Amino acid sequence: GAVVSQHPSRVICKSGTSVKIECRSLDFQATTMFWYRQFPKQSLMLMATSNEGSKATYEQGVEKDKFLINHASLTLSTLTVTSAHPEDSSFYICSARAPGLAGGPQETQYFGPGTRLLVL
Amino acid sequence: GQNIDQPTEMTATEGAIVQINCTYQTSGFNGLFWYQQHAGEAPTFLSYNVLDGLEEKGRFSSFLSRSKGYSYLLLKELQMKDSASYLCAPMDSNYQLIWGAGTKLIIKP
Numbered sequence: 509g510a511v512v513s514q515h516p517s518r519v520i521c522k523s524g525t526s527v528k529i530e531c532r533s534l535d536f537q538a539t540t541m542f543w544y545r546q547f548p549k550q551s552l553m554l555m556a557t558s559n560e561g562s563k564a565t566y567e568q569g570v571e572k573d574k575f576l577i578n579h580a581s582l583t584l585s586t587l588t589v590t591s592a593h594p595e596d597s598s599f600y601i602c603s604a605r606a607p608g609l610a611g612g613p614q615e616t617q618y619f620g621p622g623t624r625l626l627v628l
Numbered sequence: 629g630q631n632i633d634q635p636t637e638m639t640a641t642e643g644a645i646v647q648i649n650c651t652y653q654t655s656g657f658n659g660l661f662w663y664q665q666h667a668g669e670a671p672t673f674l675s676y677n678v679l680d681g682l683e684e685k686g687r688f689s690s691f692l693s694r695s696k697g698y699s700y701l702l703l704k705e706l707q708m709k710d711s712a713s714y715l716c717a718p719m720d721s722n723y724q725l726i727w728g729a730g731t732k733l734i735i736k737p
Contacts (some may be wrong), residue, residue, distance in 0.1 A: 550729065551728055552727045601670045616676065617725055619670040619671050
C-alpha cells in the first residue's frame, strides 16, 4: 500500500513554455499532498501544501502564479510550471499524506518517484 | 526557529554497523521520520518514532529521545546498496515535516 506515482518522470522543455506534472496516490485517498523541489546536493525544499478542494498554501518565496497547483480529487494533484526558465530546472517531488495506513504510522508522507525538469 | 543537525557525510565498511545522529528543534512535535534517498531518486520511508526508545525493523533501527531533541538511525550488516543519503525529518505541531540536508553515507568494500 501507499504508492504514489508521478508523471512525467523526466521532461525537457524550451524556455517560456509551461509544464504540467501529475501526482497520484494509487491505493489510498490523500486529502493533502505536498510539492517539493530539490536542487543537486541540497535538501528538499517544500514549495506548497495542496489540500483537496481548496487553494494550495505556498511557502514563502514561492510564486503562486508561476507554480500553479490544482488538487481536484482525492487521488490527484497537479503542479504546472508556467513560463519555465532555465533556473526552474530541478527535481520536483510530490508526496501524499497517508493517515492511519495499516502497518505504518499516522501522517506518514509517501513520496512519488520525482520529475526531473530541464528547461533549455 | 526550526532546524535539523546531522553530519554531512559518513563513511563505513560493508558488513559493519553505522549510527547516524540527528538533533532537532521544532515548534511542537508529532514524531520523527527517517527517510533514505538514493542519488537521483525520491526519498523512501524507513522509520517513524513518536515515543522515546528504540524501534527495530530488520537491519535498521531508530531511536528517539524527545527530551533531548535527539534521534539516531542504526544500520547493521551494511551492504553496498545502503550507500545513500539519510534524512531525519521531525514533524512539527502543524504536521509538517521539517527537512535538513541529510547525511550522505558512503559504504566501502
